[in-house]
Amino acid sequence: xxxxxxxxxxxxxxxxxxxxxxxxxxxxxxxxxxxxxxxxxxxxxxxxxxxxxxxxxxxxxxxxxxxxxxxxxxxxxxxxxxxxxxxxxxxxxxxxxxxxxxxxxxxxxxxx
Numbered sequence: 001x002x003x004x005x006x007x008x009x010x011x012x013x014x015x016x017x018x019x020x021x022x023x024x025x026x027x028x029x030x031x032x033x034x035x036x037x038x039x040x041x042x043x044x045x046x047x048x049x050x051x052x053x054x055x056x057x058x059x060x061x062x063x064x065x066x067x068x069x070x071x072x073x074x075x076x077x078x079x080x081x082x083x084x085x086x087x088x089x090x091x092x093x094x095x096x097x098x099x100x101x102x103x104x105x106x107x108x109x110x111x112x
Contacts, residue, residue: 007035011028014026014088032047032081043083044083044089045083047080049075049076068094
């Protein structure tokens with residue numbers, strides 16, 4: 001049975017191995033793939049989070065407050081968006097709000 005992921009979930013994701021300059025290690029990431037897509041494809045589109053918070057850095061980063069099992073204030077690293085195997089995606093630790101999801105969509109739009 002295929003792993004089902006939900007848009008807006010924050011899950012632990014293994015970003016290793018990396019190439020120079022890419023964000024790495026096991027870290028939280030926001031699932032951006034549509035719910036239906038995650039049941040069809042073996043990959044998911046994610047935006048990694050960083051606990052190194054940089055103020056006023058939009059559209060490159062979007063602030064995410066700590067909640068549920070996300071224990072630190074974080075930034076969604078919009079410029080690090082990527083598609084990766086669902087085998088890299090671990091446990092869900094939190095969920096973002098619809099307002100935050102819309103803010104991330106707008107930041108991504110502004111970046112592109």
